Amino acid sequence: MQIAIALYERFTALDAVGPFQTLGGVPGAEVVLVAERTGPVRDDTGRLALVADKTFDEVPRPDVLVVPGGPGQSDQMENEALLGWLRAADATTTWTTSVCTGSLALAAAGLLDGRTATSHWLALGELERLGVRPSQERVVFDGKYVTAAGVSSGIDMGLALVGRIAGDERAQTVQLMAEYDPQPPYDAGSPGKAPAHLVAMLRDRSRFSAARSA
Amino acid sequence: MQIAIALYERFTALDAVGPFQTLGGVPGAEVVLVAERTGPVRDDTGRLALVADKTFDEVPRPDVLVVPGGPGQSDQMENEALLGWLRAADATTTWTTSVCTGSLALAAAGLLDGRTATSHWLALGELERLGVRPSQERVVFDGKYVTAAGVSSGIDMGLALVGRIAGDERAQTVQLMAEYDPQPPYDAGSPGKAPAHLVAMLRDRSRFSAARSA
DSSP, X not given: OEEEEEOXXXXXXXXXXXXXHHHTTSTTOEEEEXXXXXXXXXXXXXXXXXXXXXXXXXXXXXXXXXXXXXXXXXXXXXXXXHHHHHHHHHTTOSEEEEETTHHHHHHHTTTTTTOEEOOOGGGHHHHHHTTOEEOOSSXXXXXXXXXXXXXXXXXXXXXXXXXXXXXXXXHHHHHXXXXXXXXXXXXXXXXXXXXXXXXXXXXXXXXXXXHHHO | OEEEEEOOTTBOHHHHHHHHHHHTTSXXXXXXXXXXXXXXXXXXXXXXEEEEOEEGGGOSOOSEEEEOOOTTHHHHTTOHHHHHHHHHHHTTOSEEEEETTHHHHHHXXXXXXXXXXXXXXXXXXXXXXXXXXXOOSSEEEETTEEEEOSTTXXXXXXXXXXXXXXXXXXXXXXXXXXXXXXXXXXSOSSTTTSOHHHHHXXXXXXXXXXXXXX
8 A cells, every 4th residue: 555645845844744654554554755856845944854755756646645734835736746646646546635734735636626624724714715615623534535634633634544444453553652642731722722812813824815804 | 042853763753743843833943953964864664754954063052952762762872973962962951852762862871860751651661771760741841851752742742842931822822833632533542541452562562671571
């Protein structure tokens, strides 16, 4: 089973590494980081680079496809190298997935038309504008399309998917090895729980006008 | 404020990226990935490489030092390039931290003598053997030394540290942007919660003899 994680300039690091760390636990899985070109790809802070080991052309038929999000996503929504690869690869995937604003690329590629999906909470309005039914669930399964909410939710998605692919015991083993027994020191991880003025501040700063008016 | 995350061959990716994603939220922080040599450093699966942008020599006095864990740690515990840098850098850090078995390197460098610290649950016996009081807490503060449990706990540690450095509101903002509202699909993230036969299986496979007998 080949699992391809797509990289592009200004992706968010944890969006890619959460699913990497969990989905890698599928027995026999070959996980590969892919991009338009091989070599280092910088994240949205400019301070971290992950190496793309294969080009999109070299990985035409992954079984599982993962698109992380990040501010760079806005440039990607008109990047035919990525969108074309997503459409072609999706034709034969078992699972097509995204974390955070990665769902905007899936939507821009036309793969989520009329489906229910999620995204970073600040991008749910944009997702709806692209013809997708937005969900506020953390991980959304709609057929073979699995979308996760913002950044860290890719860990939950990865575990859920390991369970579907390789069974509950395997997923529990992955969770135990990753010691994923989360104990956040604050309870501010979603807009319904965080202090209202912080939610408002982030909405004001957001690049998604649709999210601002939502 | 300079935050240095140390890399070495066969580190665990999420150990490094959890703190990277959260600590990067400290206003004005310069986060830098460092290693013995610059360039790609492969993780423990061999399928992911993070780029070290600076050498240890180029980052002699970080304010915050982060050592991720991973199977490669066992080679590092006698690697004077790493241990020597840890000792020298620690002399002027504000915070010296680790995730997972990264605490074994801090202990091997002599920085945790007689202190209370934690590590991956499979490595707590080894930590004790190195003269450290092992704790089963997820994040342990002992003076300026902050150690986190296995792999994913670096996210919780990072948030706690952002709170100490930059205040609760900043940490809550980082949590909200990362949408860190964890909802693991299973409750198997620690040895006290996971099915006992899975815990036993992983103990049997573990490279830490001390953990096996614990």
